[in-house]
Amino acid sequence: MPTTTIAGAEVQVDEEGFMTAYDEWNEEIAKALAGNIGIELTDDHWQVIKFLREDYQEQGETPMLRRVSNVGGVPTKQLFQLFPKKPAKKMSYIAGVPKPQGCV
Amino acid sequence: MTFVPDFGDDDSDRKICFIASKGTLDMVYPSLIMANAALGEGIETHIFFTFWGMDIVTKKHMDDLQFTWLGNTAMHPPGGSKIHMPQGLAGLPGMTAMATKMMKKQIADLDVPEVPEMVQMIADAGGHLWACKMSVDMMGLTKDDMIPEVEDIISATDFIELSEGAQVIFT
Known part of the structure; x- marks a missing residue:
């Protein structure tokens, strides 16, 4: 498993660059990860990221967009504005959780 | 070194058009699920509803397939x-x-x-929904019979034009 240095911390990542150790994540790292893909985090982004991390911890898997919208309370349209083009992958990358696996 | 995933933002010319021609509950999901997945990948996505597929976007029928x-x-x-x-x-x-x-x-x-929520999700994600003119004429429908997310009623020729360069999937 490769490691990389993000925001001054050495963290484990997979071959694509997604973090693989939930507990190595912190908010500084999130800001750096977001910066890597051209996103500046606002309060709305943080709401999504925090939901993703809490839901992942409770459910054991990364929520799909529909769940982020219905349970996390951020409408689909807004998710596409906050994390353009590939919201599900981008938000999980920043939140330090695996890419979602489901179909819907 | 820093690993950054390739989210493929630069190669954004991929385009997928689905033709949804069936109205049975089992046969409407393939195009809806794949269209939703394509949108989540940042791909320009269109669905052309034709024949029995018209029920998917017709207010009276979409929740009763x-x-x-x-x-x-x-x-x-x-x-x-x-x-x-x-x-x-x-x-x-x-x-x-x-x-x-x-x-x-x-x-x-x-x-x-269910189908209505699935269609709404696709529209919210930026998917383009089109109704087939011949089907609309044949079934005596108007634009008011359909959900407002349907952008327009278009002919076969219009669809062929808009699907230029796209991957077209018939369901």
């Missing part, structure tokens, strides 16, 4: 059974309603939304 296994020999009881459901049974009164109810439950158990 039905399933029958009549004519479908691949229908087995749930749970990996080797049994083929008898075709004659499917034709009995009440069987379509029962089969529909069972399929809706299986879909809901997977946490997959």
